[in-house]
Amino acid sequence: MKNRKVRVGTSLRLDETYIKxxxxxxxxxxxxxxxxxxxxxxxxxxxxxxSAQSFLIKAIN
Structure with missing residues (x-):
């Protein structure tokens, strides 16, 4: 039996904020x-x- 990663959901959103x-x-x-x-x-x-867009793509994968 092989272990596989199962995606439960790929619905992500990107939040942006400015902090100190x-x-x-x-x-x-x-x-x-x-x-x-x-x-x-x-x-x-x-x-x-x-960079933020490529970051989101990496987070999905």
């Missing part, structure tokens, strides 16, 4: 599933739309 970390303002991108659980996150100093 150790006195420095940063963008926080979170991949959130349909239940509101954080799947993964990305913290950057500058807004990076392309």
């Amino acid at each position: 970390v150790k006195g420095i303002w940063c963008y926080l991108y979170r991949a959130v599933d349909k239940l509101g659980n954080t799947v993964d996150f990305l913290l950057t100093r500058k807004t990076q739309r392309m």
